[in-house]
Each structure stands twice: as structure tokens, then as C-alpha cells.
Amino acid sequence: MLDLKLEDIDGILVRYNVALEKEMTPDEAAEELYPKDEQIYPIAKAIYEGEEDDVIDGLKAAIDAGKDPIALINEALMTGMGVVSKLYDDGIIFLPNVMMSADAMLDGIEFCKTQTTEVPEPRGKIVCHVAEGDVHDIGKNIVAALLRASGYEVVDLGRDCPVDEVIEAVEKEKPLMVTGTALMTTTMYAFKEINDKLLEKGIKLPFACGGGAVNQDFVSQYDLGVYGEEASDAVKIANFIVGGGDDIEKLREEFHKH
Amino acid sequence: MVKKYTSMAYAKADDMLFGNCKFPVKAGLGLEIGAGYATPELNYAPRPQAGKSKEKLVKEYERITTDAMARMVQIGAPSVVLETEHVEQMSNNPEWGGAVAHAQKTIMEEYHDEYGIKCALRHTIGDIREDRDYLQLRGDKYSVFMEAFEQCAQNGADLLSVESMGGKEVFDYSILRNDTAGILFGIGVLGSMDMEMIWSDIADVAKKNGVVAAGDTDCAQANTAMFIAGGLLDKNLAHTTAIVARSIAAGRSLCAYEAGATGPGKDCGYENTIIKSISGVPISQEGKTSTCAHSDVMGNLTMQCCDLWSNESVEYHGEFGGTTVQCWVETLAYDCSMMNTSLKLGKAKDLRDILTLSDKYRDPQGYVLAYDNAYRVGQAIVKDGEDNYLRAKNAAIECCNIVGEGVASGKLKLTRFETNALAKVKADLEGLTDDSDKFMSDCLTKYKEEVAVFRTENYGL
Numbered sequence: 001m002l003d004l005k006l007e008d009i010d011g012i013l014v015r016y017n018v019a020l021e022k023e024m025t026p027d028e029a030a031e032e033l034y035p036k037d038e039q040i041y042p043i044a045k046a047i048y049e050g051e052e053d054d055v056i057d058g059l060k061a062a063i064d065a066g067k068d069p070i071a072l073i074n075e076a077l078m079t080g081m082g083v084v085s086k087l088y089d090d091g092i093i094f095l096p097n098v099m100m101s102a103d104a105m106l107d108g109i110e111f112c113k114t115q116t117t118e119v120p121e122p123r124g125k126i127v128c129h130v131a132e133g134d135v136h137d138i139g140k141n142i143v144a145a146l147l148r149a150s151g152y153e154v155v156d157l158g159r160d161c162p163v164d165e166v167i168e169a170v171e172k173e174k175p176l177m178v179t180g181t182a183l184m185t186t187t188m189y190a191f192k193e194i195n196d197k198l199l200e201k202g203i204k205l206p207f208a209c210g211g212g213a214v215n216q217d218f219v220s221q222y223d224l225g226v227y228g229e230e231a232s233d234a235v236k237i238a239n240f241i242v243g244g245g246d247d248i249e250k251l252r253e254e255f256h257k258h
Numbered sequence: 259m260v261k262k263y264t265s266m267a268y269a270k271a272d273d274m275l276f277g278n279c280k281f282p283v284k285a286g287l288g289l290e291i292g293a294g295y296a297t298p299e300l301n302y303a304p305r306p307q308a309g310k311s312k313e314k315l316v317k318e319y320e321r322i323t324t325d326a327m328a329r330m331v332q333i334g335a336p337s338v339v340l341e342t343e344h345v346e347q348m349s350n351n352p353e354w355g356g357a358v359a360h361a362q363k364t365i366m367e368e369y370h371d372e373y374g375i376k377c378a379l380r381h382t383i384g385d386i387r388e389d390r391d392y393l394q395l396r397g398d399k400y401s402v403f404m405e406a407f408e409q410c411a412q413n414g415a416d417l418l419s420v421e422s423m424g425g426k427e428v429f430d431y432s433i434l435r436n437d438t439a440g441i442l443f444g445i446g447v448l449g450s451m452d453m454e455m456i457w458s459d460i461a462d463v464a465k466k467n468g469v470v471a472a473g474d475t476d477c478a479q480a481n482t483a484m485f486i487a488g489g490l491l492d493k494n495l496a497h498t499t500a501i502v503a504r505s506i507a508a509g510r511s512l513c514a515y516e517a518g519a520t521g522p523g524k525d526c527g528y529e530n531t532i533i534k535s536i537s538g539v540p541i542s543q544e545g546k547t548s549t550c551a552h553s554d555v556m557g558n559l560t561m562q563c564c565d566l567w568s569n570e571s572v573e574y575h576g577e578f579g580g581t582t583v584q585c586w587v588e589t590l591a592y593d594c595s596m597m598n599t600s601l602k603l604g605k606a607k608d609l610r611d612i613l614t615l616s617d618k619y620r621d622p623q624g625y626v627l628a629y630d631n632a633y634r635v636g637q638a639i640v641k642d643g644e645d646n647y648l649r650a651k652n653a654a655i656e657c658c659n660i661v662g663e664g665v666a667s668g669k670l671k672l673t674r675f676e677t678n679a680l681a682k683v684k685a686d687l688e689g690l691t692d693d694s695d696k697f698m699s700d701c702l703t704k705y706k707e708e709v710a711v712f713r714t715e716n717y718g719l
């Protein structure tokens with residue numbers, strides 16, 4: 001077969017990802033971010049490495065040394081996850097690492113709960129769903145995992161979720177926001193229905209919408225809609241609400257980029 | 259019975275070409291696919307409101323069909339395939355699918371009679387075998403699923419296809435966790451088992467009705483990996499991991515042809531060049547002409563050995579140049595005209611190589627799917643062709659080797675992240691057993707525990 005000469009390739013395509021790669025390795029970057037505390041460090045590191053057994057071992061050691069199991073959730077588990085989230089946001093590590101870390105962190109939280117009768121305080125509750133008629137749920141799974149990894153309690157209604165189920169869940173759970181994912185132009189209209197039914201009941205809360213088919217123009221058409229492009233935007237929207245309130249206009253100003 | 263491939267259809271990679279295959283397929287109205295010319299394959303989706311009733315849907319597809327056929331005649335295109343990918347209502351209510359097929363075919367017959375344009379109609383049934391939370395591959399929905407094929411075949415569809423989903427529940431879990439064994443198990447083992455079952459049945463329906471059992475695609479898994487991997491700057495999945503999943507998918511999609519399908523394979527099966535090298539069946543492909551549906555990093559390369567050239571899907575509505583189906587089928591037809599001219603001039607191999615090389619070094623995915631390398635993955639598959647697990651594992655290992663050689667040549671550049679992901683996959687693969695029974699029982703134990711929605715009865719296990 002014909003072939004290109006090595007020196008000819010650059011004129012045909014540019015591997016921007018290779019050209020722009022960060023100098024530091026992920027492990028080095030993580031090392032700079034871990035907390036220095038002797039008991040906390042190994043737990044944070046085990047979270048980064050996604051090693052749930054090491055997380056539990058680290059927690060046991062810390063509890064034996066006198067640390068409070070509930071405090072460890074924030075000081076060690078969430079801090080470790082914070083390292084992971086930052087590295088993901090900075091483009092240094094990739095999603096599968098985040099997913100594995102999140103699994104390890106959740107195991108850690110479960111373990112801490114067994115060590116005490118106190119109930120940990122989540123950062124807030126969020127209801128997630130995939131639009132009625134739509135089975136594309138990978139994006140929603142990523143959204144749910146990233147939210148959990150950031151300390152939110154997620155009520156996951158799954159895929160192909162009827163409009164009324166979303167309304168019921170919102171009434172029952174009183175979340176700080178709802179997320180919707182739709183990958184088909186035929187299913188995303190369910191978001192409008194959800195919006196209307198919530199307003200009818202006098203419920204006003206941010207409804208973060210995303211997924212392949214959804215775009216900012218569409219989401220702007222209904223009052224509660226806030227559009228997010230990336231799964232990590234769901235976390236940023238939640239954080240914004242926790243920190244700055246749930247004014248939809250402000251959220252749109254911040255997150256509507258197009 | 260399924261007969262597994264243990265040898266290659268082509269003696270060497272260089273024998274593979276667009277518009278030509280070892281086993282051309284006659285279909286529809288005067289068309290022969292892979293018999294020396296490339297043909298456009300147009301795919302479209304109805305507007306959302308059109309799905310409200312059977313009548314509205316039939317009307318929408320009549321408009322689509324008439325628009326497309328009219329444009330083909332207006333620009334003098336000699337042949338065309340129309341592909342109707344079912345919206346859910348058409349497969350869940352098989353008589354809807356049948357009614358649409360009938361309406362479309364009636365229009366195509368008119369055009370064929372009047373102008374002699376060669377044409378065929380593909381219907382791609384939706385894989386409706388699931389309920390809200392679980393796959394239900396063998397449950398109640400199976401008979402509706404088969405009835406959908408039957409109705410389409412009886413009412414005018416010439417080519418039967420599906421994008422089936424076997425193994426997806428384990429795959430979805432594994433791909434987000436870099437779990438190589440799970441990817442291999444989901445696609446290569448579970449996916450292959452389901453393919454063998456459904457394609458034996460689809461081939462029977464096709465035979466009974468005198469139509470073509472065309473083929474499948476690993477859209478549900480390998481394309482999911484490709485989409486999660488995304489463009490050069492996305493950071494959700496290493497492109498090296500995505501191409502390993504794709505190589506595994508070749509063994510899985512091949513099962514259709516082992517169970518009685520004859521091609522043309524489905525457009526979005528980016529694994530199709532590998533499959534063609536093994537089976538010699540005609541294939542449909544998409545690339546730069548499917549930017550209306552999604553982006554990829556190998557828009558020209560995919561044309562290298564295609565027999566049908568597709569746009570994946572476009573929603574029906576107006577554009578400045580006509581309706582979308584008219585604009586896109588016209589683009590496809592001019593691409594085919596270029597391929598067919600090169601065939602007549604004896605320049606086809608040059609054109610093929612130009613198409614391949616324009617993307618070969620853009621990304622590891624294109625590198626492995628370049629026809630010379632795709633052929634090698636094919637060889638790895640047939641080496642243990644009788645065993646779905648071993649051949650999938652071979653394909654994955656060969657894929658890693660090919661990428662490694664590309665890097666060594668200096669022409670394929672990887673990020674450190676891609677390099678590390680590749681090294682991990684390779685080490686994982688090398689650590690796996692050569693005993694398929696052991697792999698099966700290990701995986702059953704592991705994934706029954708880890709994947710809440712995994713139900714072994716879906717695979718008769």
C-alpha cells in the first residue's frame with residue numbers, strides 16, 4: 001500500500017492532544033494534592049488509586065488512632081475524592097479513574113457508617129433520571145457517579161422514567177435540584193412536561209438538563225431549565241446552588257455558554 | 259447451526275476494495291451489492307411529532323422516500339439503498355413497521371419501473387428486548403421482536419438488520435471502569451452468544467420470505483466506547499481502550515454471518531473492514547457523510563472498502579438545498595460516483611490508499627481499522643475462529659500489538675495517557691486464562707455480584 005513519509009503527516013493532521021499534554025504525570029500531580037496528615041494521607045491515596053480494600057484498612061487504622069468515623073468522611077474520603085475531581089477537571093486523569101475512585105469512596109462511607117450510630121450529613125439530595133421513552137443511560141450514570149463522588153445523595157430514578165415518577169420523587173425527596181438526561185430528539189420533550197407539572201404544583205427548583213440530543217436553546221424554553229454540556233457541569237451546578245442559591249437566572253448566566 | 263470462520267476470505271489485504279466483495283448480494287429491484295460498484299445508502303429519522311400515529315408515520319416515510327428517490331433521479335444516480343431504522347413504535351407494533359415498509363416499497367417500485375434506477379429497502383428493527391430496568395433478551399418480547407422482522411419482510415423490506423444489545427449490561431459497567439475482562443466478556447462472549455441466537459432466527463425469517471438477512475453492528479458497545487472516547491481532547495476514555503473494544507466487536511458482529519446472514523453489514527459497524535476480510539460479505543460504512551449524526555476521527559478512512567456508503571441518520575426537515583434526505587443522499591451519491599469512476603479508470607487502489615492514509619495516523623482507532631491492519635485483526639480472529647472467547651481475546655491482543663508497532667514507527671503518536679491505558683489493557687489480556695470455560699465461570703461469579711442488572715437467564719445460562 002502507499003504510505004506517507006513521517007515528515008508529511010504534520011501537514012495533514014495535528015494530534016493536539018499529544019502536543020498539549022501536561023508535563024507532570026497523574027501520580028506526581030496527585031502527590032502534591034494529598035493532605036499531609038499521617039492518618040489521612042493513605043486513605044486519600046487509596047481513594048485516588050481506586051483501591052477499596054486499602055481505603056477500609058486506612059479507615060480502620062485512623063479510627064484505631066482515635067479519629068471520628070463521621071469526621072473521616074469529610075476529612076479523608078471527600079478530601080481524597082476532591083483530589084480526584086480536581087485532576088479530572090484539569091484534564092490530568094480520565095473518567096474511569098474517577099468512577100473507580102467513586103466506588104472506593106462509597107465503600108468507605110458505608111464502612112464509616114457501620115462504625116458509629118451517628119448519621120452523616122450529605123451535602124444535599126439530587127434526583128436524577130433519563131427521560132421517558134429513552135434508554136440511553138450512560139451519561140446519566142456518569143452524572144450520578146460524579147454527584148455521589150462530590151458528596152451529594154443521589155436518588156437515581158433510572159432510565160425511561162415516566163414524568164409522574166419524577167414529580168412524585170421531587171415531592172417526596174425535596175431535592176436541591178433534579179437532573180434529566182435525553183439522547184433522543186423524540187424524548188426530550190418530556191422535560192417540558194416535567195417543568196409544567198412542577199410549576200402547576202407550585203414547586204420551583206432548578207432542573208438541570210443534558211445529554212446528546214439536548215441543547216441550550218431547547219432548555220431555555222422552559223422556566224426551570226438549566227443546561228449543562230458535560231457531566232461534571234452537574235456537579236458545578238449543584239455546588240453553585242449550595243453556595244449561591246437556586247436562582248434560575250443566575251444559574252443560566254453562569255452555565256449557558258452558547 | 260452456526261459455522262464458524264477459520265480462514266480468511268481474502269488472500270491478502272491489498273485485494274480488498276470498495277464496491278467489490280467476494281460474495282456480492284442481490285437485493286430489491288435490480289441491485290447487486292458489492293458487485294463492482296458502490297451504492298449510496300440513505301438513513302433518516304422522522305420528525306418527533308410524526309410518531310404520534312401509524313398514519314402520520316406512514317405519511318412521513320412516504321415523503322422521505324419520494325424526496326430521496328426524486329433527487330437520485332434528478333442527479334442521475336444509478337442506484338440507491340434506503341435504510342429505515344425503526345422508531346420504537348414500529349418494532350413494538352410490528353404491523354406499523356410492515357405498513358411503513360409497504361408504503362416505501364410501493365414508491366420505490368414506481369421509480370424503478372419508470373426510470374430503471376436500481377434500489378433496495380433496508381429495515382433495521384429496534385432491539386426492543388428490554389423492560390425498564392433489565393435486558394429481556396429471551397423473554398416475552400422475543401416473539402414481538404421476531405414478528406417485527408416477519409412483517410417487514412412480508413411487506414417490502416429487502417434487507418433485514420438490527421443493532422442488537424446482547425452483553426450490554428456487563429459492558430456498560432466495565433467500560434466506565436477500565437475493566438478489560440468485563441469488556442471482553444460483555445462483547446466477545448455474551449454478545450456473541452446472543453448474536454448466534456437471534457441471527458439464526460432472523461436468517462430463517464429472511465429465507466422464508468425470500469429476502470436478505472443483512473447484518474448487525476456492535477453499536478451498543480463498540481460505538482458507545484467510541485462516543486465516550488470522543489474527540490482528541492475529550493478525557494472520558496482512552497482511544498486505545500476504545501479500539502481494543504472495537505477489535506473485540508469484530509468477532510461478535512461476525513457471528514451474524516456465521517448464523518446465516520449474508521451482508522451488507524450495517525453502516526455504523528466500524529468493525530466491518532475486519533469482518534469483510536474474514537467473510538467476504540459486502541459492508542455498509544459511514545464517515546464524513548455522517549457528521550449530521552455524530553463526529554468521528556476517521557471520516558475518509560471508513561470509505562476504504564465499503565460497498566454501501568451511508569450517512570448514519572438525519573432528521574427529516576427542510577434545508578436550503580432541499581429536505582435533509584435530499585441533501586445527504588446527493589452527497590453520498592457523488593462520493594459513490596467518485597469511487598465508481600476510480601474503479602473504471604483502474605485507479606481504485608490509489609483512491610483507497612489516499613482515503614486510508616488521510617486518517618490512518620489521526621488516531622489509534624483509525625490506525626487499527628486501516629485495511630492493512632484490519633486484515634491482521636481478522637487473521638487473529640480466525641486463528642481460533644471456533645471459540646468466541648479466544649478469538650475475541652486474540653483480536654484484542656493483536657490490536658495492542660498493531661498500535662505498539664505504529665508507535666514504534668514514529669508515525670502514530672499517542673499521549674502518555676493512551677500509552678498507559680494500552681499497557682494496562684495489554685497486561686490484563688496477557689493475564690487472562692486460555693480456557694474459555696474457566697473464563698466463563700470466573701466472569702459469571704464476578705459480574706453476577708458486581709453488576710446489579712446482569713441476569714444470566716438472558717443468555718440461557
Ligand code: B12
Pocket residue numbers: 133134135136137138139140142143179180181182183184185186208209210211212213227228229230231232233234303343344345346382383384385421423430477478479481482485486551552570571
Ligand atoms: C450507545 C448508544 C445506544 C445504546 C445505549 C446504551 C446505553 N446504556 O445507554 C443502545 C444500543 C441501547 C441504543 C439504542 C437506541 N438508540 Co442509540 N445511540 C447510542 C450512541 C451511539 C451513543 C450514546 C452515548 O452513550 N454517548 C456517550 C454518553 C456518555 O453521552 P451522553 O449521554 O450525551 O452524556 C454526556 C453529556 O451529554 C453529559 N450529560 C448527560 N446527561 C446530563 C445531564 C446533566 C444535568 C448534565 C449537566 C450533563 C449531562 O454527560 C455525559 C458526559 O459528559 C448515540 C450516538 C450519538 N450521536 O449520540 C446513539 C443515538 C443516541 N441513538 C439513537 C437511536 C435512534 C437509538 C434507537 C432508537 C435505535 C433503534 N432503532 O433501536 C435505540 C433507542 C431505544 C430507546 N427507546 O431509547 C439516535 C437518536 C436519534 C434521535 N432521534 O435523536 C442516536 C443519536 C444515533 C443516531 N445518530 O441516529 N443507542
